[in-house]
Amino acid sequence: MGGAEAAAVRPVRGVDDLPELPGATRGAVVLRMAPFPSGALHIGNARMIVLNDYYRRKYDGKLLLVFDDTVGSEEKRVDAELFDVIRADLDRCEVPVDAVYYKSDRLPMHYAWAERVIALGATYVCLCPAATLQENRRAGIACAERAQPLGETHALWKKMLDGGFGPGDAVLRLKTDLAGPDPAFRDRVLFRISDLDHPRVGHRWRVWPLLEFSWAVDDIELGVTHVLRGKDLVMEDRMQRYLWDLLGIRGPPFVHWGLLRVREAKISKSKSYAEVKSGLYDGWADPRTWSLASLMRRGISVESVRAFTMSFGLSLADIEVPAETLYAENRVRIDPLARRRMYLDDPVEVVVDGFPPELTSVELPNHPDRPELGMRTVPAGGTFYLPRADVAAHPGETVRLKDLANLDLPARLPVSGPIRATFAGRENRRVPRLQWAGAAGVAQVDVLDLDGRHRQGLAEASMARAAPGDLYQFERVGFVRVESDWVPGTSPVRVCYGHP
RNA sequence: GCUCCCGUAGUCUAGUCCGGUCAAGGAUAUCGGGCCUUCGACCCGACAACGCGGGUUCGAAUCCCGCCGGGAGCACCA
Numbered sequence: 055m056g057g058a059e060a061a062a063v064r065p066v067r068g069v070d071d072l073p074e075l076p077g078a079t080r081g082a083v084v085l086r087m088a089p090f091p092s093g094a095l096h097i098g099n100a101r102m103i104v105l106n107d108y109y110r111r112k113y114d115g116k117l118l119l120v121f122d123d124t125v126g127s128e129e130k131r132v133d134a135e136l137f138d139v140i141r142a143d144l145d146r147c148e149v150p151v152d153a154v155y156y157k158s159d160r161l162p163m164h165y166a167w168a169e170r171v172i173a174l175g176a177t178y179v180c181l182c183p184a185a186t187l188q189e190n191r192r193a194g195i196a197c198a199e200r201a202q203p204l205g206e207t208h209a210l211w212k213k214m215l216d217g218g219f220g221p222g223d224a225v226l227r228l229k230t231d232l233a234g235p236d237p238a239f240r241d242r243v244l245f246r247i248s249d250l251d252h253p254r255v256g257h258r259w260r261v262w263p264l265l266e267f268s269w270a271v272d273d274i275e276l277g278v279t280h281v282l283r284g285k286d287l288v289m290e291d292r293m294q295r296y297l298w299d300l301l302g303i304r305g306p307p308f309v310h311w312g313l314l315r316v317r318e319a320k321i322s323k324s325k326s327y328a329e330v331k332s333g334l335y336d337g338w339a340d341p342r343t344w345s346l347a348s349l350m351r352r353g354i355s356v357e358s359v360r361a362f363t364m365s366f367g368l369s370l371a372d373i374e375v376p377a378e379t380l381y382a383e384n385r386v387r388i389d390p391l392a393r394r395r396m397y398l399d400d401p402v403e404v405v406v407d408g409f410p411p412e413l414t415s416v417e418l419p420n421h422p423d424r425p426e427l428g429m430r431t432v433p434a435g436g437t438f439y440l441p442r443a444d445v446a447a448h449p450g451e452t453v454r455l456k457d458l459a460n461l462d463l464p465a466r467l468p469v470s471g472p473i474r475a476t477f478a479g480r481e482n483r484r485v486p487r488l489q490w491a492g493a494a495g496v497a498q499v500d501v502l503d504l505d506g507r508h509r510q511g512l513a514e515a516s517m518a519r520a521a522p523g524d525l526y527q528f529e530r531v532g533f534v535r536v537e538s539d540w541v542p543g544t545s546p547v548r549v550c551y552g553h554p
Numbered sequence: 555g556c557u558c559c560c561g562u563a564g565u566c567u568a569g570u571c572c573g574g575u576c577a578a579g580g581a582u583a584u585c586g587g588g589c590c591u592u593c594g595a596c597c598c599g600a601c602a603a604c605g606c607g608g609g610u611u612c613g614a615a616u617c618c619c620g621c622c623g624g625g626a627g628c629a630c631c632a
Contacts, residue, residue: 130632289557365566482591
């Protein structure tokens with residue numbers, strides 16, 4: 055290496071070097087992740103996980119998992135089953151958490167803080183119907199209750215807590231500037247009433263805080279030093295700061311990232327939820343969910359997802375990236391590990407006239423570049439299965455069974471029965487190369503595809519000796535991973551398609 | 555409509571805070587070539603970008619103003 059010249063090369067920031075967090079000190083950083091338990095973690099959540107984990111490690115800090123399980127809404131329900139699913143997802147991603155909290159346990163704390171804010175005269179209990187409230191907010195009009203005396207606010211708040219109001223009848227609102235330029239920020243609702251059954255705490259609470267108020271409380275109470283969240287939550291930052299200013303508290307700084315979408319992954323949490331629950335999807339690891347679990351199932355490693363995510367840094371731009379970018383990231387990691395196998399999607403039987411009888415099998419390397427991965431025996435013989443499309447594409451031509459022998463294909467394919475071809479030597483010729491499986495030894499394979507469908511195909515015999523979790527490259531098809539729950543020795547061998 | 559954010563090649567991204575070393579770096583895609591009995595991997599090469607218009611300056615991707623384009627928010631969801 056030319057050392058002197060190397061120094062002149064502009065330093066390129068690697069994926070292991072993201073900007074420092076403001077005011078961060080090693081050993082004194084506390085971060086938190088706050089998933090809403092309504093679905094498994096998916097590729098869209100990767101940034102939250104990877105970035106929080108990255109900074110936690112960078113500063114040797116703590117990472118808290120705080121389930122944002124306030125009661126939600128009719129459209130957005132909490133599902134208790136997802137608490138464990140999400141924790142398993144984090145384990146799978148090798149992201150340990152230092153503590154786990156549930157918002158739904160922390161209501162007394164939220165109420166106590168509410169009293170503090172009420173006492174400041176900064177709030178009022180609004181009795182407007184939701185629609186009226188929104189119209190007034192848009193128009194910048196104060197409703198009658200805004201001027202209510204402090205004593206009345208206290209009384210009405212107590213009435214909310216004591217069950218004197220039905221859902222939707224009263225909310226606690228924060229007084230901001232009604233003439234403020236941003237309509238979204240005007241007199242936000244802090245607490246509302248809901249009778250929805252909560253899977254953890256049932257009907258124990260009926261007055262629930264909204265996200266921004268609960269976090270204004272919890273980020274302080276939990277000692278969070280930096281809030282890392284998507285930029286869809288910037289208005290919530292402002293709310294938290296507003297509340298903290300009101301109470302004379304200096305809260306943690308906020309750091310954001312833009313929305314990340316994978317082009318091929320049209321993620322709909324509600325659709326996934328419905329399909330998983332109905333059984334139409336094969337659980338939360340169904341490839342159609344694009345969940346992190348489903349990516350692992352496909353043989354896409356945690357490291358690949360991490361590198362993929364890190365490459366976007368803390369960019370605030372909303373981006374849409376083709377899945378190919380993730381695949382490319384994974385390919386370089388998976389390629390050295392994946393043993394090569396021949397696989398045929400739509401096999402057709404071909405009998406070869408003049409095939410050398412002594413050529414009953416051939417020894418092939420498991421990996422073209424890594425001899426240390428050993429060899430496998432592929433049964434040959436005079437009868438083969440070949441890809442139908444390839445045979446049809448080369449009528450009357452000479453083709454080569456890869457690594458084995460050349461064949462002359464017939465000009466016309468028979469309507470039924472086996473196709474007859476003629477042996478044409480073993481020398482390596484520059485002719486189309488086909489995958490093949492000797493009829494004397496094949497393994498049935500079931501491939502789970504990205505669209506959730508199963509394809510049945512044939513592979514060379516050695517596939518029968520696969521083990522769960524093994525990675526293979528089906529040559530010219532793509533990388534696959536043997537399903538974790540496949541029982542060795544049973545047929546078909548079940549694999550999940552990964553990517554090209 | 556209002557508020558905030560963003561705008562570097564097909565797609566991402568570095569650089570923008572502290573203007574010159576950026577006639578703009580990397581990744582991915584695409585196209586060539588090499589290697590190899592894969593359409594995979596690897597190696598070599600090519601293509602290709604600072605949204606537009608003003609201003610400040612000796613000098614602007616970087617600072618200022620205007621415009622245009624894109625996204626998000628304007629929920630008693632998170």
